[in-house]
Amino acid sequence: MPEPAPITRRSRVRELYAHPLGRDIVDSLAHQVGRSPRWVDNPLVGALRLGALPRLSGGRLDDAFVDALVGLLAAVPDRPNPGPMPLREAWFKEAVFYQVYPCSFQDSDGDGIGDLRGILSRLDYLKGLGVDALWLSPIYDSPMDDMGYDIRDYRKVLAEFGTLDDLDALIAGLHERGMRLVMDLVVNHSSDEHAWFREALADPDSPYRDYYFLREGEPDTPPNNWRSFFSGPAWRWFPEAGVWGLHLFSSKQMDLNWGSERMRADVVDMVRWWRERGVDGFRLDVINLISKTPGLPDGNETIGALTGFTGLEHYFHGPRLHEHLRQLRAEAFDDPDCVAIGETPAIGAQMGKLMVGDDRGELDMVFNFEHLENPGRTRFDAYRYDLRHLKRYYTRWQADYGDGYWMSLFFDNHDNPRMVSKVDPRSEHRVAVAKLLATVMFTLRGTPFLYQGQELGAVDQRFVALDELRDVESLNLAAELAATGTPPDEVFARVLAGTRDHTRVPMAWDASGGFTTGVPWLAGDGGHAEINVASQEGDAASVLEWHRALIALRRDSPALVYGETLVERSGSRVWRYRRRRGAEEYLVVLNLGDRPARTAPPPAGAELLLASGSGTGSLAPYEARLWRLG
Numbered sequence: 341m342p343e344p345a346p347i348t349r350r351s352r353v354r355e356l357y358a359h360p361l362g363r364d365i366v367d368s369l370a371h372q373v374g375r376s377p378r379w380v381d382n383p384l385v386g387a388l389r390l391g392a393l394p395r396l397s398g399g400r401l402d403d404a405f406v407d408a409l410v411g412l413l414a415a416v417p418d419r420p421n422p423g424p425m426p427l428r429e430a431w432f433k434e435a436v437f438y439q440v441y442p443c444s445f446q447d448s449d450g451d452g453i454g455d456l457r458g459i460l461s462r463l464d465y466l467k468g469l470g471v472d473a474l475w476l477s478p479i480y481d482s483p484m485d486d487m488g489y490d491i492r493d494y495r496k497v498l499a500e501f502g503t504l505d506d507l508d509a510l511i512a513g514l515h516e517r518g519m520r521l522v523m524d525l526v527v528n529h530s531s532d533e534h535a536w537f538r539e540a541l542a543d544p545d546s547p548y549r550d551y552y553f554l555r556e557g558e559p560d561t562p563p564n565n566w567r568s569f570f571s572g573p574a575w576r577w578f579p580e581a582g583v584w585g586l587h588l589f590s591s592k593q594m595d596l597n598w599g600s601e602r603m604r605a606d607v608v609d610m611v612r613w614w615r616e617r618g619v620d621g622f623r624l625d626v627i628n629l630i631s632k633t634p635g636l637p638d639g640n641e642t643i644g645a646l647t648g649f650t651g652l653e654h655y656f657h658g659p660r661l662h663e664h665l666r667q668l669r670a671e672a673f674d675d676p677d678c679v680a681i682g683e684t685p686a687i688g689a690q691m692g693k694l695m696v697g698d699d700r701g702e703l704d705m706v707f708n709f710e711h712l713e714n715p716g717r718t719r720f721d722a723y724r725y726d727l728r729h730l731k732r733y734y735t736r737w738q739a740d741y742g743d744g745y746w747m748s749l750f751f752d753n754h755d756n757p758r759m760v761s762k763v764d765p766r767s768e769h770r771v772a773v774a775k776l777l778a779t780v781m782f783t784l785r786g787t788p789f790l791y792q793g794q795e796l797g798a799v800d801q802r803f804v805a806l807d808e809l810r811d812v813e814s815l816n817l818a819a820e821l822a823a824t825g826t827p828p829d830e831v832f833a834r835v836l837a838g839t840r841d842h843t844r845v846p847m848a849w850d851a852s853g854g855f856t857t858g859v860p861w862l863a864g865d866g867g868h869a870e871i872n873v874a875s876q877e878g879d880a881a882s883v884l885e886w887h888r889a890l891i892a893l894r895r896d897s898p899a900l901v902y903g904e905t906l907v908e909r910s911g912s913r914v915w916r917y918r919r920r921r922g923a924e925e926y927l928v929v930l931n932l933g934d935r936p937a938r939t940a941p942p943p944a945g946a947e948l949l950l951a952s953g954s955g956t957g958s959l960a961p962y963e964a965r966l967w968r969l970g
């Protein structure tokens with residue numbers, strides 16, 4: 341295949357779209373402004389030259405934007421492998437993962453904070469559900485400015501969570517049950533209380549100076565215009581040292597400089613140390629952000645205005661990203677059984693393929709986020725999620741990801757409100773929506789990741805006031821909105837729509853909570869007192885038993901794991917697809933709306949395995965049905 345010409349100002353929009361990064365950017369911009377990316381297929385649009393965009397956009401895009409775009413694309417010469425790759429079987433493709441949020445899963449000592457002993461005491465519950473691998477959000481020593489995503493010591497356990505011995509006991513407990521442990525690896529940044537950072541700040545000649553982005557300067561002039569994901573500038577002034585420090589997240593999460601060879605070697609050592617303790621894999625926090633454009637130039641203002649994050653183009657897919665990922669894979673987790681899952685905000689399908697392709701030697705899967713919001717919406721908008729977007733998104737991704745790429749499938753995590761609540765907050769639809777989402781997660785091709793409480797159909801917490809919230813992102817956003825004159829009730833409404841605390845409330849084990857004998861660190865129980873493990877266990881109609889049934893079915897059905905996905909034609913409100921491998925075949929039929937929907941019956945001889953409604957005739961609102969065809 342001839343090498344495609346480099347993208348310049350004279351390139352046409354269709355050439356931009358043929359470039360992997362260009363395609364993701366167009367798709368992502370279309371998503372953000374609520375447009376279909378298909379407008380690029382229009383020959384007139386496709387023939388436009390990039391240099392003409394400022395004029396044609398009526399000033400919404402400027403020359404600097406086009407230059408930024410061209411510069412960005414030049415930095416990514418790689419393309420996903422266009423050739424066929426064989427389907428590789430692996431434990432992590434067959435496994436069901438379950439994310440535990442350590443603070444809120446189970447408290448064993450009554451201090452109101454979940455802990456490792458508590459998790460250990462619940463392993464039989466997870467095993468009984470059919471979980472194969474546990475992903476533990478950070479348990480490392482931390483001042484907890486961002487709930488442990490700000491690590492003070494990578495080789496120590498936070499005292500409130502327990503000790504290294506407790507962690508060893510947890511690993512042993514998992515392995516005895518045939519389960520595995522995936523740790524959260526947070527190496528885009530460390531806490532400002534990490535010894536590396538303290539030394540770097542204290543001594544300009546310290547070898548650790550180079551581990552971070554520290555710049556001498558004046559207190560009023562940050563080194564560039566980058567914005568933090570958690571409001572305000574991405575720079576913090578340290579008066580004691582007369583330097584600015586870069587932090588893409590909170591002001592206590594200092595970005596590590598991956599350009600430093602010594603820093604990378606220290607990370608590799610640390611990861612190997614965890615591997616030797618028996619850890620089976622890692623979820624790599626915001627791992628696509630680790631490579632920054634040398635010199636840290638200003639971000640383009642138009643990109644900043646479109647995305648909300650000025651500077652994004654200089655780090656969301658930086659020039660040395662793939663090189664760093666390959667080094668990490670080769671030196672820290674060279675064992676193919678050690679799974680590496682990248683958390684990659686702002687990354688689309690094509691960039692994802694560059695990280696997870698079997699030929700790449702980088703990651704096994706990534707978490708992408710575009711399916712979590714409808715086009716034109718952000719997490720902080722209060723709206724009803726339209727499931728037709730989910731159908732379009734997954735249909736596209738499943739078709740695009742051939743056998744050489746593997747997807748993660750998830751809806752809930754510790755950074756997002758509950759998907760059930762976003763789709764339909766009315767309690768009469770909760771069970772059906774939760775079952776529909778579970779059906780998608782366990783019957784599409786990809787690895788399912790459950791988040792604690794999702795298996796119960798847990799809903800958003802009904803917080804009533806700002807002072808109930810603990811999340812740094814929410815509190816910073818509230819302060820930023822208040823500072824610009826937004827009335828308090830509007831501030832609260834906006835923060836409430838997207839706060840990450842919705843899913844961080846304690847797990848509901850029984851009607852009285854069951855999480856702690858003390859006062860929980862964050863109030864709430866994930867919804868109503870009736871949504872809990874005890875009330876659902878053994879109840880065949882419950883969301884919990886629906887999950888158990890689906891997981892058991894997937895475990896025994898290679899077609900549901902590895903089979904090809906065939907989407908059938910249907911009205912837009914109905915989603916029908918088959919999964920097939922050899923003679924084994926399944927049909928999934930889903931009603932994506934809150935009104936009954938008609939759909940063709942399954943082929944003769946089909947055996948109905950699961951239905952969240954009556955299973956015959958018209959589909960009930962949000963009904964999910966699953967048949968075995970052969």
Ligand code: ISL
Pocket residue numbers: 486489490526569589625626683685709719754755756
């Ligand atoms: O919530 C988001 C997307 O749904 C993002 O804004 C999120 O902050 C981003 O995905 C990064 O998340 C990860 O890194 C953060 C940490 O606060 C999150 O909890 C973590 O999952 C910084 O370490």
